[in-house]
Amino acid sequence: EAQVTQNPRYLITVTGKKLTVTCSQNMNHEYMSWYRQDPGLGLRQIYYSMNVEVTDKGDVPEGYKVSRKEKRNFPLILESPSPNQTSLYFCASSSLVGYSYGYTFGSGTRLTVV
Amino acid sequence: AQSVTQLDSHVSVSEGTPVLLRCNYSSSYSPSLFWYVQHPNKGLQLLLKYTSAATLVKGINGFEAEFKKSETSFHLTKPSAHMSDAAEYFCVVSEMEIPGNQFYFGTGTSLTVIP
Numbered sequence: 140e141a142q143v144t145q146n147p148r149y150l151i152t153v154t155g156k157k158l159t160v161t162c163s164q165n166m167n168h169e170y171m172s173w174y175r176q177d178p179g180l181g182l183r184q185i186y187y188s189m190n191v192e193v194t195d196k197g198d199v200p201e202g203y204k205v206s207r208k209e210k211r212n213f214p215l216i217l218e219s220p221s222p223n224q225t226s227l228y229f230c231a232s233s234s235l236v237g238y239s240y241g242y243t244f245g246s247g248t249r250l251t252v253v
Numbered sequence: 254a255q256s257v258t259q260l261d262s263h264v265s266v267s268e269g270t271p272v273l274l275r276c277n278y279s280s281s282y283s284p285s286l287f288w289y290v291q292h293p294n295k296g297l298q299l300l301l302k303y304t305s306a307a308t309l310v311k312g313i314n315g316f317e318a319e320f321k322k323s324e325t326s327f328h329l330t331k332p333s334a335h336m337s338d339a340a341e342y343f344c345v346v347s348e349m350e351i352p353g354n355q356f357y358f359g360t361g362t363s364l365t366v367i368p
Contacts, residue, residue, distance in 0.1 A: 172356075174358075179262075179360070180360065181343065181358050181359060181360035181361050182343065183358075229296065229297065231297075231356075233356075241285070241287045241289075241299050241345070241347070241356075242287075242289075242297075242345075242356060244289075244297040246296040247295075247296050
């Protein structure tokens with residue numbers, strides 16, 4: 140089954156404790172992206188990647204890092220989480236060739252930083 | 254510049270009555286347009302997409318959307334609302350010609366269906 144898999148689904152952590160949210164897709168998509176969703180603000184892009192070793196900042200990259208060492212994986216790293224990073228996070232992927240097919244989204248990770 | 258405006262943050266309809274969720278976009282190129290639905294505590298699911306073929310697009314669960322270039326609109330409709338339609342709906346525009354931020358999201362419309 141074609142899908143984007145995010146882990147974990149729920150995470151509660153303390154301020155300053157480094158964490159990684161994993162994202163993996165099995166569709167051989169070139170394009171992957173991370174979004175955060177906050178009430179009243181919709182989805183805002185954090186980082187995106189056009190292909191392996193090619194990443195760039197989205198609209199709200201502060202406090203986040205990403206890497207794209209393999210085509211299928213695109214982890215989101217919070218080196219020193221803060222309470223304002225409490226949010227619902229989505230990973231998504233898309234084919235650059237068939238971009239008109241839209242995104243496939245992961246199921247989301249609800250992060251709480253206390 | 255590319256942008257998406259969802260004209261209503263909340264829409265409330267009675268079960269069995271029509272649904273209209275409004276979306277306007279701006280685009281410098283020929284866009285692809287999408288509607289996604291998000292049910293409570295769920296991920297985003299593609300409802301339908303417009304990709305420069307027929308301007309009236311049919312999606313899942315009885316939803317339709319019409320691309321009107323002259324009005325730069327892509328409104329989502331359904332003839333008869335069902336309780337299971339209660340969800341958040343996002344209008345999205347995509348421009349492959351612009352590298353980088355490939356998809357632009359509206360801020361969402363929350364649909365409530367009253368029994």
